Structure formats: C-alpha cells, structure tokens
Amino acid sequence: NAGVTQTPKFQVLKTGQSMTLQCAQDMNHEYMSWYRQDPGMGLRLIHYSVGAGITDQGEVPNGYNVSRSTTEDFPLRLLSAAPSQTSVYFCASSLSWGPYYEQYFGPGTRLTVT
Amino acid sequence: AQTVTQSQPEMSVQEAETVTLSCTYDTSENNYYLFWYKQPPSRQMILVIRQEAYKQQNATENRFSVNFQKAAKSFSLKISDSQLGDTAMYFCAFEETSGSRLTFGEGTQLTVNP
Numbered sequence: 170n171a172g173v174t175q176t177p178k179f180q181v182l183k184t185g186q187s188m189t190l191q192c193a194q195d196m197n198h199e200y201m202s203w204y205r206q207d208p209g210m211g212l213r214l215i216h217y218s219v220g221a222g223i224t225d226q227g228e229v230p231n232g233y234n235v236s237r238s239t240t241e242d243f244p245l246r247l248l249s250a251a252p253s254q255t256s257v258y259f260c261a262s263s264l265s266w267g268p269y270y271e272q273y274f275g276p277g278t279r280l281t282v283t
Numbered sequence: 284a285q286t287v288t289q290s291q292p293e294m295s296v297q298e299a300e301t302v303t304l305s306c307t308y309d310t311s312e313n314n315y316y317l318f319w320y321k322q323p324p325s326r327q328m329i330l331v332i333r334q335e336a337y338k339q340q341n342a343t344e345n346r347f348s349v350n351f352q353k354a355a356k357s358f359s360l361k362i363s364d365s366q367l368g369d370t371a372m373y374f375c376a377f378e379e380t381s382g383s384r385l386t387f388g389e390g391t392q393l394t395v396n397p
Contacts, residue, residue, distance in 0.1 A: 200383065202384070209292075209389055210389060211287070211374055211389050212374070212385070213387070217383060217384060225383075257326065259328060261328075266383040267381070268316035268318075268380060268382065269316075271330055274329075277326045277327075
C-alpha cells in the first residue's frame with residue numbers, strides 16, 4: 170500500500186490563480202480530511218468527508234472547495250489564491266470517522282502564494 | 284468549542300535523559316480521546332500515543348507514556364531514554380468520541396542533544 174499520497178509536494182502561485190491539491194489513499198478508507206499547518210498554530214481542519222459524495226466544513230473552510238466522487242480521492246481546490254493561504258497542507262484518512270480509528274497523514278504540500 | 288494549549292514552544296534534552304511535554308485542554312464533553320503526534324523534519328505526522336478519557340490507566344507505548352489528569356484537563360507526554368531520533372515537533376490533539384475532527388495544540392519543538 171502507498172498509504173496517503175499528496176501531489177504536488179511544493180507549489181508557488183500568484184494571487185488570484187487557481188489550483189487543485191491532490192490527495193489519494195489506497196486503503197479503502199471512508200474518512201478523509203484536509204488540514205492546514207501554520208507556524209505557531211498547529212493543524213486546523215479545512216474540510217472533511219465521511220464517504221464518497223459526502224463532505225462537510227471544518228474550522229477554516231473559506232477559500233477552499235472539496236468534492237469526493239470516489240472513495241480513493243479527495244482533492245482540495247483553491248479557486249482564487251490569496252497570500253493568507255500560504256501554508257503547508259496535509260491530507261489524512263482513516264477507516265471510518267471517530268477517534269477510535271487512527272488517522273494516517275500524507276507527506277504534505279507546501280504552498281506559497283505571492 | 285474545544286481548545287488545546289501547549290505552553291512550551293521549545294524544549295531540549297540530553298540524549299538518554301527523560302523529558303516531559305505539557306498539554307492542557309478545555310472541553311465540556313465527558314467522552315473524548317487525546318493524542319500525541321510527532322512531526323520530524325520530514326514533515327510526516329506520526330501518531331505516538333493516545334488516551335481514552337474514560338480509561339483511568341495512563342497509556343504507554345515503549346519509551347512514551349502519558350500522565351492524564353482528567354479533572355485538571357491535563358495530558359502530558361513523558362519520553363524516557365531520549366534518542367536523537369526523537370527530535371521533532373510534538374503536537375497534542377483532542378477529539379470527541381462522537382466527533383470527526385482533531386483539534387491540535389500549537390506544538391512543542393523538542394531537540395535531543397548528543
């Protein structure tokens with residue numbers, strides 16, 4: 170198993186550009202989520218999904234869109250990038266939702282918006 | 284809303300010694316889980332240990348153990364026989380039993396010196 174994979178590893182965008190951060194898992198996990206990590210603030214939940222076709226907002230959803238058309242993939246879309254979205258983005262997945270199930274994190278994507 | 288606080292931004296310890304990282308949290312829930320995650324320079328998030336709030340016995344995983352004080356809402360991590368590979372950012376995290384999201388603290392950067 171490859172686990173949770175994220176592409177790209179690094180990305181530089183100009184303000185106003187759009188892009189999609191890719192996340193995929195091959196463990197048949199129902200639950201997937203996106204976090205952003207900023208210095209001094211820990212990780213904060215952006216969006217999550219408890220299964221294909223079901224998504225919900227986390228703590229900091231503004232400026233981001235998600236969809237979950239398959240169990241394996243959970244892309245994160247930035248429609249119009251802003252410098253405030255400069256961060257490291259982590260995707261995570263678990264067998265099901267709830268703290269009983271361990272969350273597995275991807276390697277992260279470092280995004281810089283200039 | 285739940286909050287998690289790590290009051291030690293940085294700590295250092297000599298190899299083979301013991302170090303304790305502090306974490307406090309605030310919640311009105313009675314059933315929840317607490318976690319410690321490790322993030323080495325590779326950026327990969329790794330689950331170190333977790334504690335279920337209804338269990339009175341403190342969790343242990345090899346050299347890692349916790350001191351869980353439910354009434355005080357405190358959840359510290361003790362690392363015994365520190366190794367150079369323990370150098371990392373450590374995050375304390377909280378999740379409700381019925382929830383689907385992790386709430387992270389700000390992190391503590393631990394450096395193990397030879």
